[in-house]
Amino acid sequence: KAMGANEIRRAFLKFFEEKDHYIQKSYPLVPLEDKSLLLINAGMAPLKPYFSGTKEPPKNRMATCQKCIRTDDIENVGRTARHATFFEMLGNFSFGDYFKKEAIEWSWEFVLEVLEMPRENVWASIYQEDDEAFDLWHDHIGLEKEKIVRLGKEDNFWEIGTGPCGPCSELYYDRGAAYGCEDPDCKPGCDCDRFVEFWNLVFTQFNKDEEGNYTKLPSPNIDTGMGLERVAAIMQDVNSIYEIDVAKRIYDRVIAMKNSPEKEEESTSIKVITDHVKAVTFMIGDGIVPSNEGRGYVLRRLLRRGARHGRMLGIRHSFLKDLMDTVVEIFGEDYPELKEKQDYIRKIITVEEEKFQETIGQGMEILDGYIETLEQKGEKVLSGADAFKLYDTYGFPLDLTLEILAEKNFTVDEEAFEAAMEKQRNLARSSRQKQGTEGWAEDPLKSVDPKLKTLFTGYTSFKETAKV
Ligand code: ATP
Ligand code: MG
Numbered sequence: 001k002a003m004g005a006n007e008i009r010r011a012f013l014k015f016f017e018e019k020d021h022y023i024q025k026s027y028p029l030v031p032l033e034d035k036s037l038l039l040i041n042a043g044m045a046p047l048k049p050y051f052s053g054t055k056e057p058p059k060n061r062m063a064t065c066q067k068c069i070r071t072d073d074i075e076n077v078g079r080t081a082r083h084a085t086f087f088e089m090l091g092n093f094s095f096g097d098y099f100k101k102e103a104i105e106w107s108w109e110f111v112l113e114v115l116e117m118p119r120e121n122v123w124a125s126i127y128q129e130d131d132e133a134f135d136l137w138h139d140h141i142g143l144e145k146e147k148i149v150r151l152g153k154e155d156n157f158w159e160i161g162t163g164p165c166g167p168c169s170e171l172y173y174d175r176g177a178a179y180g181c182e183d184p185d186c187k188p189g190c191d192c193d194r195f196v197e198f199w200n201l202v203f204t205q206f207n208k209d210e211e212g213n214y215t216k217l218p219s220p221n222i223d224t225g226m227g228l229e230r231v232a233a234i235m236q237d238v239n240s241i242y243e244i245d246v247a248k249r250i251y252d253r254v255i256a257m258k259n260s261p262e263k264e265e266e267s268t269s270i271k272v273i274t275d276h277v278k279a280v281t282f283m284i285g286d287g288i289v290p291s292n293e294g295r296g297y298v299l300r301r302l303l304r305r306g307a308r309h310g311r312m313l314g315i316r317h318s319f320l321k322d323l324m325d326t327v328v329e330i331f332g333e334d335y336p337e338l339k340e341k342q343d344y345i346r347k348i349i350t351v352e353e354e355k356f357q358e359t360i361g362q363g364m365e366i367l368d369g370y371i372e373t374l375e376q377k378g379e380k381v382l383s384g385a386d387a388f389k390l391y392d393t394y395g396f397p398l399d400l401t402l403e404i405l406a407e408k409n410f411t412v413d414e415e416a417f418e419a420a421m422e423k424q425r426n427l428a429r430s431s432r433q434k435q436g437t438e439g440w441a442e443d444p445l446k447s448v449d450p451k452l453k454t455l456f457t458g459y460t461s462f463k464e465t466a467k468v
């Protein structure tokens with residue numbers, strides 16, 4: 001059934017509302033209370049206080065469609081058919097209310113009756129020791145045993161350190177041999193694009209203590225996560241999450257901007273831009289501003305990475321700010337904050353992007369020169385000083401330099417780079433420059449109306465080191 005992404009989102013929330021869930025709109029991408037997390041990366045992340053019992057939920061069953069950012073997946077964008085840095089996660093949650101049986105039952109009902117997926121294409125994975133889940137899938141649901149795959153701890157057991165944890169069960173969709181790999185036994189868990197993991201059901205039933213003992217929780221929880229874009233790609237029968245209805249409009253606009261027909265080797269860059277412009281639009285909409293650390297650095301990196309891929313397509317002017325309008329057009333109805341802050345978002349992207357456009361060409365030339373020199377000398381590591389120059393004078397975030405170098409098997413002396421950074425920080429401190437202008441001769445955001453700039457300091461005043 002060809003359902004649009006917006007339609008799937010609404011159908012999901014309605015389905016669980018009818019199952020008596022409290023529907024909560026997406027929390028911001030910036031964790032409101034959780035200092036351990038840079039950006040919300042799953043539907044359950046903002047609900048942690050309800051799971052741990054430190055806060056009372058509005059109801060003991062909830063459902064959300066949560067905006068997520070996963071920088072861990074940045075290298076996969078455009079390389080696999082199913083990873084983005086920004087995506088929406090649909091989820092239903094039980095805080096000590098219903099458990100495994102209902103979670104499995106309802107996922108099946110939603111998949112077959114609302115999404116109308118052909119039954120024969122749906123598979124499930126379970127944690128290898130979770131016989132209870134096996135029995136539910138097999139005896140209760142009637143799924144054939146060949147289509148219930150037992151996977152190990154890395155894939156199907158959810159835990160972070162100590163505390164609540166438990167086995168998972170994932171739903172997979174078989175897209176057919178055409179999407180597959182060489183392996184005749186290819187099945188869920190394989191890394192190719194044939195079996196798409198689209199829904200993860202986490203059964204939080206244990207508590208893990210310091211000694212590594214697992215004890216049963218008195219009232220177990222349910223936490224599920226379904227990737228909206230992945231479901232849409234399955235439903236719309238398109239190759240990747242970049243070609244679903246909502247993404248395609250951005251994708252096509254990128255092609256229109258580059259003024260020449262799409263070439264095959266350009267597809268990764270187009271996908272990167274399609275993803276990153278969405279990420280930066282939503283991030284700025286949630287109050288993040290570009291900076292050199294923490295989430296502001298993640299934003300800056302995504303924005304400049306997007307600009308670089310634009311350049312690879314031959315786009316030599318600021319274009320992300322215009323693409324942003326398309327993002328707001330598509331998502332503005334379901335995420336009204338984007339419409340409300342559209343002018344502000346445009347302004348932030350514009351200054352950041354225009355400033356980078358001034359130097360990116362020169363920076364690329366210099367980097368190419370460095371690479372040539374390394375090649376001539378038969379060396380593999382760019383000096384920290386050179387990487388720092390690219391950063392300081394041309395606005396190349398270290399990760400961008402690293403990535404461009406990695407494409408040719410070079411790296412950077414990161415320690416020396418960090419030392420150069422530290423030296424500059426100290427200099428800035430001693431000259432009483434409080435504003436974070438590192439990375440630029442002057443802060444590109446200076447031209448933004450200060451009233452706008454300080455609007456969201458509540459979110460951005462945390463000092464954290466970005467690990468991206
Ligand atoms: P994968 O193994 O494909 O990387 P995951 O196991 O890391 O996915 P989960 O942490 O289980 O993903 O997240 C729940 C769901 O969110 C996944 O089943 C998938 O549908 C979706 N999802 C996860 N990562 C991404 C991503 N980078 N882009 C789009 N959707 C994602
Ligand atoms: Mg993953």
Ligand code: MG
Binds near residue numbers: 155197
């Ligand atoms: Mg997985």
Ligand code: MG
Binds near residue numbers: 200
């Ligand atoms: Mg998973």
